[in-house]
Amino acid sequence: MADLRFKRVLLKLSGEALAGNEPYGIDPKAMDILSQELENVAGLGLEMVLVIGGGNIFRGVSESAKGMDRASADYMGMLATVFNALAVQDALEKRGVDTRVLSAISMREVAEPFIRRRAIRHLEKGRVVICAAGTGNPYFTTDTAAALRAMELRCQAIFKATKVDGVYDKDPVNNPEATMYKNLTHMEALERRLRVMDSTAISLAMDNDLPIVVFNLFAQGNISRVAQGEDIGTTVSGG
Numbered sequence: 001m002a003d004l005r006f007k008r009v010l011l012k013l014s015g016e017a018l019a020g021n022e023p024y025g026i027d028p029k030a031m032d033i034l035s036q037e038l039e040n041v042a043g044l045g046l047e048m049v050l051v052i053g054g055g056n057i058f059r060g061v062s063e064s065a066k067g068m069d070r071a072s073a074d075y076m077g078m079l080a081t082v083f084n085a086l087a088v089q090d091a092l093e094k095r096g097v098d099t100r101v102l103s104a105i106s107m108r109e110v111a112e113p114f115i116r117r118r119a120i121r122h123l124e125k126g127r128v129v130i131c132a133a134g135t136g137n138p139y140f141t142t143d144t145a146a147a148l149r150a151m152e153l154r155c156q157a158i159f160k161a162t163k164v165d166g167v168y169d170k171d172p173v174n175n176p177e178a179t180m181y182k183n184l185t186h187m188e189a190l191e192r193r194l195r196v197m198d199s200t201a202i203s204l205a206m207d208n209d210l211p212i213v214v215f216n217l218f219a220q221g222n223i224s225r226v227a228q229g230e231d232i233g234t235t236v237s238g239g
């Protein structure tokens, strides 16, 4: 078994990680690359909880801006995360990685209900636990669900995989001179509105002393590197 810095982590993937180069939906090529990466990480012996967003399919807040009732739109957003969870489960199980989908909204024909002790048991048995349907409540996001589940399931860190290398002082896509932070406190991330995760999620992580490691998902091998303690991306910790 590999020498790991963490024993149990929560990996937050946004829905767009599954869309690859497509504007929405699930791209089989992106799924293949992602599941290969996750298979490698699981093979290191890291206990892994996945929280996957739904923005590649449906985002409640955008739809409510167009006139839909916010709570109804948010429930649709949560259902979108279930689509993604099932897609990731399928891709992982094809590779022989044992998984369980646990949903915050009960739909027992499709997924187990989220029961904290059961989730911990799955992790102890080496299964990848995929938490679907966010927190189960409208007006929240899957970032907040990630912080909540990470604490409940006693994860040592949140791995926030993004499209860029870490957290920057400006949007690096539009500003080539943007500089990346190596380390930040939760409070700095909040005060500078750095959008590491949404503010509810960062506050929860801060209050419970949970580090967040932000790194590039699309650089091959990165999840394993972070798990093994390589100093890449940005670490948000220490209040």
Ligand code: UDP
Residues within 6 Å of the ligand: 013, 014, 015, 016, 052, 053, 054, 055, 056, 058, 059, 060, 061, 073, 074, 075, 076, 077, 078, 080, 081, 133, 134, 135, 136, 137, 138, 139, 140, 141, 142, 143, 145
């Ligand atoms: N959502 C919600 N409560 C939750 C988690 C998610 O209402 O606890 C809804 C919300 O409408 C959100 C959508 O699900 O816009 C998809 O999640 P998110 O935007 O976090 O996905 P991501 O941006 O990570 O792809």
